[in-house]
Amino acid sequence: MSLRTLKTKKKKTEIIQSATSIIEEKGFHNTTMEEIAANLLMTKGSLYYYFKNKQDLLFQSQVLLLEQSIGNIASIIENNTNPKNALKKAITTHIEYLIEEQATFAMGVNPEQFFEGDQLDTILELRHNYAQHVDQLLLNMMEEKAIETKDVKLVRNLLLGAMNWMIEWYSPQGSLGSDELAEKMTMYLMKIVETESK
Amino acid sequence: MSLRTLKTKKKKTEIIQSATSIIEEKGFHNTTMEEIAANLLMTKGSLYYYFKNKQDLLFQSQVLLLEQSIGNIASIIENNTNPKNALKKAITTHIEYLIEEQATFAMGVNPEQFFEGDQLDTILELRHNYAQHVDQLLLNMMEEKAIETKDVKLVRNLLLGAMNWMIEWYSPQGSLGSDELAEKMTMYLMKIVETESK
Amino acid sequence: MSLRTLKTKKKKTEIIQSATSIIEEKGFHNTTMEEIAANLLMTKGSLYYYFKNKQDLLFQSQVLLLEQSIGNIASIIENNTNPKNALKKAITTHIEYLIEEQATFAMGVNPEQFFEGDQLDTILELRHNYAQHVDQLLLNMMEEKAIETKDVKLVRNLLLGAMNWMIEWYSPQGSLGSDELAEKMTMYLMKIVETESK
Amino acid sequence: MSLRTLKTKKKKTEIIQSATSIIEEKGFHNTTMEEIAANLLMTKGSLYYYFKNKQDLLFQSQVLLLEQSIGNIASIIENNTNPKNALKKAITTHIEYLIEEQATFAMGVNPEQFFEGDQLDTILELRHNYAQHVDQLLLNMMEEKAIETKDVKLVRNLLLGAMNWMIEWYSPQGSLGSDELAEKMTMYLMKIVETESK
DNA sequence: TATGAATGAGGCTTCATTCAT
DNA sequence: CATGAATGAAGCCTCATTCAT
Numbered sequence: 001m002s003l004r005t006l007k008t009k010k011k012k013t014e015i016i017q018s019a020t021s022i023i024e025e026k027g028f029h030n031t032t033m034e035e036i037a038a039n040l041l042m043t044k045g046s047l048y049y050y051f052k053n054k055q056d057l058l059f060q061s062q063v064l065l066l067e068q069s070i071g072n073i074a075s076i077i078e079n080n081t082n083p084k085n086a087l088k089k090a091i092t093t094h095i096e097y098l099i100e101e102q103a104t105f106a107m108g109v110n111p112e113q114f115f116e117g118d119q120l121d122t123i124l125e126l127r128h129n130y131a132q133h134v135d136q137l138l139l140n141m142m143e144e145k146a147i148e149t150k151d152v153k154l155v156r157n158l159l160l161g162a163m164n165w166m167i168e169w170y171s172p173q174g175s176l177g178s179d180e181l182a183e184k185m186t187m188y189l190m191k192i193v194e195t196e197s198k
Numbered sequence: 199m200s201l202r203t204l205k206t207k208k209k210k211t212e213i214i215q216s217a218t219s220i221i222e223e224k225g226f227h228n229t230t231m232e233e234i235a236a237n238l239l240m241t242k243g244s245l246y247y248y249f250k251n252k253q254d255l256l257f258q259s260q261v262l263l264l265e266q267s268i269g270n271i272a273s274i275i276e277n278n279t280n281p282k283n284a285l286k287k288a289i290t291t292h293i294e295y296l297i298e299e300q301a302t303f304a305m306g307v308n309p310e311q312f313f314e315g316d317q318l319d320t321i322l323e324l325r326h327n328y329a330q331h332v333d334q335l336l337l338n339m340m341e342e343k344a345i346e347t348k349d350v351k352l353v354r355n356l357l358l359g360a361m362n363w364m365i366e367w368y369s370p371q372g373s374l375g376s377d378e379l380a381e382k383m384t385m386y387l388m389k390i391v392e393t394e395s396k
Numbered sequence: 397m398s399l400r401t402l403k404t405k406k407k408k409t410e411i412i413q414s415a416t417s418i419i420e421e422k423g424f425h426n427t428t429m430e431e432i433a434a435n436l437l438m439t440k441g442s443l444y445y446y447f448k449n450k451q452d453l454l455f456q457s458q459v460l461l462l463e464q465s466i467g468n469i470a471s472i473i474e475n476n477t478n479p480k481n482a483l484k485k486a487i488t489t490h491i492e493y494l495i496e497e498q499a500t501f502a503m504g505v506n507p508e509q510f511f512e513g514d515q516l517d518t519i520l521e522l523r524h525n526y527a528q529h530v531d532q533l534l535l536n537m538m539e540e541k542a543i544e545t546k547d548v549k550l551v552r553n554l555l556l557g558a559m560n561w562m563i564e565w566y567s568p569q570g571s572l573g574s575d576e577l578a579e580k581m582t583m584y585l586m587k588i589v590e591t592e593s594k
Numbered sequence: 595m596s597l598r599t600l601k602t603k604k605k606k607t608e609i610i611q612s613a614t615s616i617i618e619e620k621g622f623h624n625t626t627m628e629e630i631a632a633n634l635l636m637t638k639g640s641l642y643y644y645f646k647n648k649q650d651l652l653f654q655s656q657v658l659l660l661e662q663s664i665g666n667i668a669s670i671i672e673n674n675t676n677p678k679n680a681l682k683k684a685i686t687t688h689i690e691y692l693i694e695e696q697a698t699f700a701m702g703v704n705p706e707q708f709f710e711g712d713q714l715d716t717i718l719e720l721r722h723n724y725a726q727h728v729d730q731l732l733l734n735m736m737e738e739k740a741i742e743t744k745d746v747k748l749v750r751n752l753l754l755g756a757m758n759w760m761i762e763w764y765s766p767q768g769s770l771g772s773d774e775l776a777e778k779m780t781m782y783l784m785k786i787v788e789t790e791s792k
Numbered sequence: 793t794a795t796g797a798a799t800g801a802g803g804c805t806t807c808a809t810t811c812a813t
Numbered sequence: 814c815a816t817g818a819a820t821g822a823a824g825c826c827t828c829a830t831t832c833a834t
Contacts (some may be wrong), residue, residue, distance in 0.1 A: 004796075008796090008797090009795095011797095019369040025311075026311060027225035027227075027308075027311040028227075029225075029226075029228075030227075030311065032823085032824060032825085033824075033825065033826085034824080034825095042798075042799090043798070043799055044339065044800080044824095044825085044826090045798070045799055045800060045801095045826085045827085045828090046797075046798050046799070048825095048826070048827080048828095049796090049797065049798070053825075053826070054824095054825070054826090067797065110225075110365070110366060113223075113224060113225040113228065114225075122802090139239075147386075151382065151386070153387060154379075154382060154383065154386070157360075157363065157364070157366075157367045158360040158363075158383065158386055158387065159360075160363065161355075161359050161360040161361070161363020161364065161366070162355075162356040162360040162363070163359070164359065164363060165355065165356075165358065165359020165360070165362060165363060166355070166359065167308070168308060168355075168359070169351075171357045181352075184349065184352060185352065185356065187389070188345075188349070188352070188353060188356055188390050189356065190387050191389050191390050191391060191392075192387070193388050194389075230806085230807065230808085231806095231807075231809085232807080240815075240816090241815070241816050241817075242807095242809090242816085242817095243809090243810085243811085243815070243816050243817075243818095244814075244815055244816070246808095246809070246810080247814065247815075251808070251809070252807095252808060252809090253808095303797085381797060400817075403817095404817090405816090407818095420816060421707075422707060423623075423707040423708075424623075425621075425622075425624075426622035426623075426707065428802085428803060428804085429803075429804065429805090430803080430804095438820090439819070439821065439822090440803095440804085440805090440821085441805090441806085441807090441819070441820055442818075442820070444804095444805070444806080444807095445817090445818065445819070449804075449805070450803095450804070458820050473711075484826055506621075506761070506762060508618075509620060509621040509624065510621075517827075525750040543782075547778065547782070549763075550775075550778060550779065550782070551782060553759065553760075553762075553763045554755075554759075554779065554782055554783065555756075555822095556759065557755050557756040557757070557758065557759020557760065557762070558751075558752040558753075558755040558756040558759070559755070560755065560759060561751065561752075561754065561755020561756070561758060561759060562751070562755065563704070564704060564751075564755070565751045577748075580745065580748060580797090581748065581752065584741075584745070584748070584749060584752055584786050585752065585786070587785050587786050587788075588782050588783075588785050588786060590785075626828065626829085627828075627829060627830085628828080628829095636794075636795090637794070637795050637796075637798095638828095638829085638830090638833085639794070639795050639796075639797095639830090639832085640793075640794050640795070641793075642830070642831080643793065647829070647830070648828095648829060648830090649829095655820095705795085751821085
C-alpha cells in the first residue's frame with residue numbers, strides 16, 4: 001500500500017471515529033454531515049471525498065467496528081483453553097469495547113432500520129459471525145452441563161442483550177470504575193451459564 | 199368526561215397504537231406523519247387536531263406504554279407474596295408485553311436522544327418508577343442472599359437489558375412459541391438472581 | 397372527475413406551462429425549481445405537491461406536449477382528404493405549434509440525454525407515434541410519385557428537422573409575420589415531396 | 595512556436611476532442627470535469643492547466659469546430675464553379691462532418707443558453723460566417739430562379755435544420771451507409787432549391 | 793506539469809407544520 | 814372535525830474550482 005493510500009485510509013478512520021462518536025450520542029438521524037465535518041475541522045464537502053454519502057459513512061463504521069469485535073473475540077478463543085476463563089474474558093472485553101469505542105450502535109441497533117440490500121447482508125453476516133464466536137464459547141461449556149445445546153442461541157442473546165444494554169445506563173461518573181463494573185457484570189452473567197447445583 | 203372527550207380519547211389511543219407500531223418497525227425518524235395518517239385512513243393535517251406535533255405524539259405514546267408497564271408490574275407485586283414467583287411473573291409479563299405491544303422503543307431507547315426538558319424529565323421519572331418496582335422485586339429476594347443490596351441496580355439493568363434486547367432477535371416464526379420462549383428466558387434469567395451454592 | 401381533482405389538474409397544467417416556457421428559454425439544467433416556483437408566485441416546496449421531482453415535471457410536460465401534437469396531426473389526417481392539402485396543413489400546424497407553445501424541447505431534444513427507463517420508453521413511443529402520422533401523410537402522396545416508399549422515413553426526418561430547427565432562428569421581430577412565415581416554409585418544404593418533373 | 599507550446603496545443607486538441615465527444619453524447623451539464631479527465635487518463639485538476647474553466651473548454655471546442663466547418667465550406671466554394679455542384683458538395687460535406695466529428699452541439703445548440711458576453715459574440719459571428727457561405731452558395735443559384743433573393747435566409751435555415759437534425763435519428767447501424775445517406779439527403783434537399791418546372 | 797485533497801456555493805428534496813375552507 | 818394545499822426550514826449531495834506539493 002502506497003504512502004498516499006495509507007494517508008487516505010488513516011483519514012477515513014479518523015472520520016469514522018469522530019462520526020461514530022457523535023452518532024452514538026445523538027443518533028444517526030440527528031447527526032448532520034455538517035456536524036461531523038465541523039467536529040473534524042473540515043467542511044461538509046470534504047467528507048464526500050472519502051465517503052460516497054452519509055449512508056456509506058455509517059455502513060463503513062459499522063463494518064469496521066464489527067470486524068474489530070470479531071477480531072477481539074477470535075483471538076480470545078484462540079488464546080484461552082479453559083472454557084470458563086475464555087467466556088469470562090470475552091464478556092469483559094465486550095463490555096470494555098462498548099464503553100471505550102462507543103460501539104453500541106454497531107452492536108445494538110436493529111440493522112433493518114438502517115441498512116438494506118447488500119449493506120444489510122454484509123452487516124447481518126458480520127453480526128452472525130460474531131454471534132457464532134460467542135456460541136462457540138458457550139458450546140465449550142456444554143460438558144459442564146450448564147446449558148443445553150439447543151439453548152445456545154437463546155443464552156447467547158440474553159448475554160449480548162444484557163451487555164449491549166449497558167449504554168443505556170452506564171455512566172463514567174458511576175460509583176464503580178469500568179474495570180470493577182466489567183468484573184461484576186461478568187460475575188453475574190456467568191451465573192447464567194454455570195452449572196446449577198440444587 | 200363528556201361523550202366528545204371520550205371519543206377524542208379513543209381516537210388518540212388509536213393513533214398512538216398505530217404510530218407506535220410503525221415507529222417500532224421503521225424508527226422514529228423514518229416514520230412520517232403522512233405514513234401514520236395514511237395507516238389510519240386519515241390525512242396528515244388531522245393528526246394535528248389530536249396532537250400538538252410529532253414530538254408530542256411520540257411523547258404521549260411513550261407515557262402511555264410506560265404507565266401500562268408500571269401498572270402491570272405494580273399489580274404483580276401486589277398479588278404475589280412469594281418473591282421468586284413474583285419476579286418470575288414480572289419477567290414473563292415484561293417479555294410478553296414487549297412482543298405484543300411492540301414497546302421496545304418505549305423501554306429500550308436512549309431517551310436523551312428523543313426528549314428534552316419537561317418531556318425528558320417525565321420519561322425518566324416513569325422509567326425510574328418502573329425500575330424501582332423491579333428493584334423491589336429483587337430486594338425481596340435479598341434474604342435469600344442471591345444478590346447483594348448494592349448490586350440491585352446492576353442486576354436490574356442486566357435483566358432489563360437481556361429482555362429488551364429480545365426485539366433484536368425475536369421472530370414469531372422461531373421454533374419456540376412465545377409462551378415457551380418467555381418461560382425459558384425466565385428460567386435462565388432467574389439463575390442470575392438465585393442463590394449461588396458453591 | 398371531482399371538482400377538486402379538476403382544480404389540481406388545472407394547477408398542474410399551469411405549472412407545466414410555466415416550466416416549459418422557462419426551460420425552453422434557459423435549458424433544463426439552467427432552470428431551478430426555485431425559479432419555476434417564483435415564476436408562479438409559489439414556493440419551491442409547493443411544486444413537490446404536484447410533481448414528484450424535477451425530472452417528473454419535465455417528463456409530464458413532454459408527455460403533454462407530445463400528446464397534443466399527436467392530437468393535432470391526427471385530426472388533420474381525419475379532416476383532409478386531399479393528400480397535398482393535408483400535408484400542407486400539418487406542416488403549418490407543426491410550425492405554429494412550435495412558435496406558440498414553445499415546444500421545441502419536446503420535439504427537438506435528444507431524449508436519451510434527459511430520460512431513461514420507463515420514461516424514455518414512453519417518450520420514444522410518443523415520438524414514434526407522431527412520426528407515424530407524418531409518415532402516413534407522406535405515404536398518401538406516394539401515388540404522385542414524389543417520393544419512394546423506402547424513403548419515407550428519411551424525408552420525414554428532413555421535414556421535421558427543418559421545422560424543429562426553427563426555434564434556433566425564429567424571432568417574433570423578424571420581417572415576416574408568423575403566418576406568412578409558416579406559409580413560406582410550407583411552400584419550400586412541399587417542394588421536397590412534390591413530383592419532380594425533369 | 596516553441597516545442598513546449600506545440601505540445602501544449604496538441605494536448606489541448608486532444609482534450610477538446612475527448613470532451614466534445616462526451617458532451618455530444620451526454621450533454622454539457624451532464625458531463626463533469628471528472629469524466630472528461632478520466633476519459634483522458636488524467637485528473638480533474640490537470641484540465642485547469644489547459645483551460646481556464648469548464649466554460650472555456652466548451653467555448654474553445656465550439657470555436658474549433660466552427661472554424662473547421664467554415665474552412666470546409668470556404669474551400670468548397672473556391673474549388674467548385676458550378677453552383678449546383680458546389681451546393682451539393684457543401685451539403686454532403688456538412689453531413690459527413692456532423693457524423694464524423696460529432697459536431698451537432700456546435701452547430702445545433704442555442705448558443706444563448708451556453709454563452710454570453712464576448713464568447714457569445716464570437717460564437718454568433720462564427721455561425722454567421724458559416725451561414726453566409728451557405729447563403730453565397732444559394733445566391734449563386736439565383737439565376738436559376740430556384741429561389742427568390744429575399745428567401746435566401748429562410749431556405750438556408752431550412753437546409754441547415756434538416757441536416758443538423760440528423761443526429762436525432764442517424765444511426766451507424768441504419769440500412770444506408772453514411773455515403774449513400776449523404777447522397778440521398780442531398781438529393782432531396784436539392785429539390786428545395788431547384789427550379790420548379792410546372 | 794500533474795495531482796490529491798479540500799472547499800463552498802448552489803440546487804434538489806423532504807417533511808413537519810399551518811391554515812382557510 | 815377533516816382536509817387539501819401551501820410553506821419554509823433544514824439537510825443531503827454535486828461539482829466546478831483552487832492550491833500546496
